[in-house]
Amino acid sequence: MTRSYDVVVVGGGATGTGLVRDLAMRGLRCLLVEQGDLCHGTTGRFHGLLHSGARYVVRDPLSARECIAENRVLRRIAAACVEDTGGLFCWLEGDPEDYPERFLAGCREAGIPAEEIALSRTREPLLSPRLRRAFAVPDATIQPFDLAAANVRSAEAYGATVHRYHRLVGVATRSGRVCGVEVEDVRGGERERIEAGLLASAAGAWAGRVAVLAGVELPMSPGWGIMLVLNQRLCRAVVNRCRPPSDGDIVVPVGTVCIAGTTSRTLDTLDRYETSREEVDLVLTASAEMIPAVREARVLRVYAGARPLYDPGADRAASRALTRAHTVIDHARDGVEGFVSVVGGKLTTYRLMAEDAADLACRKLGVEAPCRTATEPLPGSEPGRHYWLGKRLEANEREREGADADLVCECELIPRRMLERFLESSPDADLEDLLRGLRLGMGPCQGAFCSLRAAGLLQRLRPRAGLEALSPLVAFLEERAKGNRPVLRDDQARQHRLNEIIYREVLALDHALAPPAV
Amino acid sequence: MPSPRPPYDVVVVGLGLAGLTAALAAASRGARVLALGKGYGTTHFRSGTIDVLGYLEGGAVRSPRPALSALAAARPEHPYARLGGRVEEALSFLRDAARGGGVELQGGLDEAQLVATTAGTLRPTCLAPTSLLGAWDGARVLAVGLQGFRDFDPELFAATLPPVAARLGLEVAVRPARLSLAPLLRRHLDGLGLARLLDRPAFRHQLAEALRPLARGCTLVALPAVLGLEAATAAALATELGPAVELPTLPPSVPGIRLQRALERALRERGGRVQVGAEVRLECAAGRARALELEAAGRRLRMPLRSVVLATGGMASGGLRLEPSGAVVEPAADLPVAQPPGPPGRWFRERFLGSCDQAIDLAGVRADACMRPLDAEGRVVIENLFVAGGLLAGAERSLERSADGIACASGYVAGLEAAAVEATA
Numbered sequence: 001m002t003r004s005y006d007v008v009v010v011g012g013g014a015t016g017t018g019l020v021r022d023l024a025m026r027g028l029r030c031l032l033v034e035q036g037d038l039c040h041g042t043t044g045r046f047h048g049l050l051h052s053g054a055r056y057v058v059r060d061p062l063s064a065r066e067c068i069a070e071n072r073v074l075r076r077i078a079a080a081c082v083e084d085t086g087g088l089f090c091w092l093e094g095d096p097e098d099y100p101e102r103f104l105a106g107c108r109e110a111g112i113p114a115e116e117i118a119l120s121r122t123r124e125p126l127l128s129p130r131l132r133r134a135f136a137v138p139d140a141t142i143q144p145f146d147l148a149a150a151n152v153r154s155a156e157a158y159g160a161t162v163h164r165y166h167r168l169v170g171v172a173t174r175s176g177r178v179c180g181v182e183v184e185d186v187r188g189g190e191r192e193r194i195e196a197g198l199l200a201s202a203a204g205a206w207a208g209r210v211a212v213l214a215g216v217e218l219p220m221s222p223g224w225g226i227m228l229v230l231n232q233r234l235c236r237a238v239v240n241r242c243r244p245p246s247d248g249d250i251v252v253p254v255g256t257v258c259i260a261g262t263t264s265r266t267l268d269t270l271d272r273y274e275t276s277r278e279e280v281d282l283v284l285t286a287s288a289e290m291i292p293a294v295r296e297a298r299v300l301r302v303y304a305g306a307r308p309l310y311d312p313g314a315d316r317a318a319s320r321a322l323t324r325a326h327t328v329i330d331h332a333r334d335g336v337e338g339f340v341s342v343v344g345g346k347l348t349t350y351r352l353m354a355e356d357a358a359d360l361a362c363r364k365l366g367v368e369a370p371c372r373t374a375t376e377p378l379p380g381s382e383p384g385r386h387y388w389l390g391k392r393l394e395a396n397e398r399e400r401e402g403a404d405a406d407l408v409c410e411c412e413l414i415p416r417r418m419l420e421r422f423l424e425s426s427p428d429a430d431l432e433d434l435l436r437g438l439r440l441g442m443g444p445c446q447g448a449f450c451s452l453r454a455a456g457l458l459q460r461l462r463p464r465a466g467l468e469a470l471s472p473l474v475a476f477l478e479e480r481a482k483g484n485r486p487v488l489r490d491d492q493a494r495q496h497r498l499n500e501i502i503y504r505e506v507l508a509l510d511h512a513l514a515p516p517a518v
Numbered sequence: 519m520p521s522p523r524p525p526y527d528v529v530v531v532g533l534g535l536a537g538l539t540a541a542l543a544a545a546s547r548g549a550r551v552l553a554l555g556k557g558y559g560t561t562h563f564r565s566g567t568i569d570v571l572g573y574l575e576g577g578a579v580r581s582p583r584p585a586l587s588a589l590a591a592a593r594p595e596h597p598y599a600r601l602g603g604r605v606e607e608a609l610s611f612l613r614d615a616a617r618g619g620g621v622e623l624q625g626g627l628d629e630a631q632l633v634a635t636t637a638g639t640l641r642p643t644c645l646a647p648t649s650l651l652g653a654w655d656g657a658r659v660l661a662v663g664l665q666g667f668r669d670f671d672p673e674l675f676a677a678t679l680p681p682v683a684a685r686l687g688l689e690v691a692v693r694p695a696r697l698s699l700a701p702l703l704r705r706h707l708d709g710l711g712l713a714r715l716l717d718r719p720a721f722r723h724q725l726a727e728a729l730r731p732l733a734r735g736c737t738l739v740a741l742p743a744v745l746g747l748e749a750a751t752a753a754a755l756a757t758e759l760g761p762a763v764e765l766p767t768l769p770p771s772v773p774g775i776r777l778q779r780a781l782e783r784a785l786r787e788r789g790g791r792v793q794v795g796a797e798v799r800l801e802c803a804a805g806r807a808r809a810l811e812l813e814a815a816g817r818r819l820r821m822p823l824r825s826v827v828l829a830t831g832g833m834a835s836g837g838l839r840l841e842p843s844g845a846v847v848e849p850a851a852d853l854p855v856a857q858p859p860g861p862p863g864r865w866f867r868e869r870f871l872g873s874c875d876q877a878i879d880l881a882g883v884r885a886d887a888c889m890r891p892l893d894a895e896g897r898v899v900i901e902n903l904f905v906a907g908g909l910l911a912g913a914e915r916s917l918e919r920s921a922d923g924i925a926c927a928s929g930y931v932a933g934l935e936a937a938a939v940e941a942t943a
Contacts, residue, residue: 277863449768456671469677481870488866489842497834500916506565506766508641510871
């Protein structure tokens with residue numbers, strides 16, 4: 001029997017999961033399909049900043065106003081995913097003279113509380129001695145995977161269905177109207193036709209590809225940015241440069257590490273981005289201007305995310321100059337009914353994007369229920385307590401597991417029981433899902449110790465036959481090494497060699513899957 | 519002002535396999551030897567085996583001797599090409615020294631041996647301690663996980679070993695089991711803690727008693743490689759239990775520590791001194807290593823040198839460092855380093871477990887047949903300094919599985935050469 005839904009949502013990032021939650025809360029029967037794991041795309045590859053909007057006040061005031069409004073909403077509804085780090089804008093000796101006043105005026109205009117604070121009160125001992133002025137703003141950080149997972153849990157509680165590792169491969173239309181979709185199970189290969197009253201694309205940078213399936217052209221202009229993971233948390237607050245946005249002007253404290261970003265390159269590719277050493281050096285040099293200790297830190301890895309910029313004008317010159325505000329498109333304008341896309345935007349405004357897209361979808365389906373996502377907290381965020389760095393340690397102690405008892409991953413303090421619970425609650429999870437969900441292997445050793453342990457645990461709970469038992473381990477090691485390669489130097493090169501000794505020379509995994517040629 | 523007289527004939531920097539072999543070799547010629555290092559070498563990460571040449575051109579090496587000759591002939595820059603015929607002599611020297619320290623290493627260059635790992639893989643090696651060798655063909659194996667020990671899951675091993683063995687023409691059946699004993703139910707049970715526990719006869723007995731009913735019908739009991747820091751422990755367990763085999767796993771490596779301790783004991787018995795925790799820099803002038811500057815226990819010391827062996831290791835040990843600028847440097851003596859070929863963006867192989875070459879592996883210090891460091895033109899740069907082990911350029915250790923063989927042979931040659939250096943006025 002053919003399954004049938006009111007709305008099929010494409011894209012398992014923040015926007016798509018937020019959209020499916022919003023629609024489900026309004027009483028619609030929804031299906032979400034995501035080609036990878038949740039946050040497989042841009043949501044899982046951003047720097048972790050919950051914008052106050054201050055970064056946009058001078059150049060993009062509309063985005064700034066949206067950001068501060070959503071910042072306040074998310075602190076409430078997604079409290080557990082947010083760490084209230086605060087943010088600082090740092091004006092260094094030699095930075096443009098007139099920028100601080102324009103910045104402050106812009107903040108006032110946008111309604112963003114920005115306060116100049118005495119340099120002795122920054123609580124940031126590692127800031128550059130060239131710091132001359134500092135401005136505090138309500139920036140925060142947000143855990144994207146927890147956010148998407150909470151949206152999915154809520155959507156499922158409201159009756160929605162979520163399929164990860166399912167790719168949209170076809171869109172069926174009848175007399176110019178979307179009537180169904182075809183999806184493919186990426187892992188099993190089976191295809192299924194599904195009836196749909198409406199197709200809503202929240203595929204972000206991939207939105208152009210979804211549109212093509214429906215016979216519509218949607219010119220996306222992916223703006224790539226790289227981010228470096230440093231092995232220490234070098235700042236308490238999000239540290240921004242108080243000057244017009246440029247490469248390497250932000251350092252975000254996330255968990256036990258911090259993220260230095262970012263760059264901006266417009267490229268047509270969506271699937272693979274080759275980071276160059278020059279790009280890495282650019283970010284290191286610029287962020288070391290704000291925090292000189294960046295030079296002393298180990299660069300654990302580099303990753304790149306594609307900003308889902310919508311470019312109606314086709315100006316591909318400077319992706320940072322495009323507005324970061326979002327657009328909701330009713331493709332009836334392109335001659336296809338029952339198809340909407342939400343493009344542009346940023347993680348901070350994901351909920352608003354979802355609300356606007358859901359409003360349009362409801363109008364088209366004749367549904368009158370109002371949006372409630374701005375007030376109803378996500379599961380786990382009901383008590384309104386924010387995430388804090390010691391949260392895991394506290395939980396481990398409370399459960400009498402001890403800070404260091406039976407830890408599978410020492411860097412991220414993950415005890416065996418936490419892994420077991422995660423695997424029990426997500427039956428199709430593999431090691432990379434553990435990485436995204438629990439930060440397994442994301443600390444300084446980059447999986448040197450936890451990979452084998454987690455693979456053993458996985459095999460115990462989800463036995464695979466024969467050599468297949470090693471494939472999650474091999475895939476995990478390759479994934480970890482991929483982000484390492486462009487930044488291997490000094491101690492991280494040393495760590496890499498240690499990992500080679502363990503997994504090649506001691507455990508001989510390089511010869512495990514392919515039979516050796518004799 | 520004349521320099522004070524050097525207190526040692528040979529100073530060896532580095533306490534890994536290369537350094538200890540060099541120190542032992544020098545001591546065997548009657549030299550007064552000091553071996554010192556910042557810490558222990560990668561013996562504590564590896565598995566206590568001596569891998570001489572495991573793979574050549576993608577294939578597993580069944581017989582190391584001809585494979586070594588083929589490698590040396592094909593790759594004149596390879597350390598084995600310089601060390602040539604001395605590999606066998608060095609291995610036999612090492613085997614005797616380890617035996618003196620209580621560790622029996624089996625095997626030789628005629629035939630590779632197979633060692634099974636906790637991941638269920640089988641890898642070739644040249645010399646292995648008895649406790650790591652099992653009769654795999656036709657074996658019915660009981661694989662035992664120990665409660666609280668994170669680094670071995672017998673289910674993974676049981677799934678992978680049979681198909682891995684079948685590819686090599688061996689028939690192996692594995693039954694996984696987990697054992698929980700009261701002394702295991704405590705915090706901080708890592709490999710070292712377990713090894714110390716197993717060194718106690720009472721616990722060993724308790725373990726053997728618990729395993730005996732489980733092992734009924736099995737020909738081999740496989741346990742993670744934690745069977746005692748004492749070399750006699752594994753054999754004592756086997757006496758109580760029947761055939762048992764240790765499976766190498768994550769660091770710290772108990773068999774690696776056993777080997778390192780055996781060699782250190784042998785060195786002390788031959789009059790050598792060992793000092794751990796010393797960060798060292800060499801002072802060289804006019805083609806000679808003059809003195810050693812070391813910082814230990816909060817004070818700086820300057821020690822005049824007669825001859826010195828530098829065995830500070832490769833990238834993992836810090837003997838070589840890849841600077842942010844993209845240059846590979848040797849920090850202890852600033853020796854000339856042969857840089858990896860090709861652009862820096864291509865120095866590391868694309869896939870971590872891939873089988874292609876990796877340029878970074880080739881970086882290091884080039885040496886002549888006496889293990890004296892060479893500059894880019896092939897001239898000896900320092901007369902009384904000898905290099906050994908991971909520092910040496912030209913080997914693809916991550917592909918070849920040659921790290922131990924190179925360490926042993928180069929350490930042996932460097933130690934003998936260093937002992938032969940005449941005192942200068």
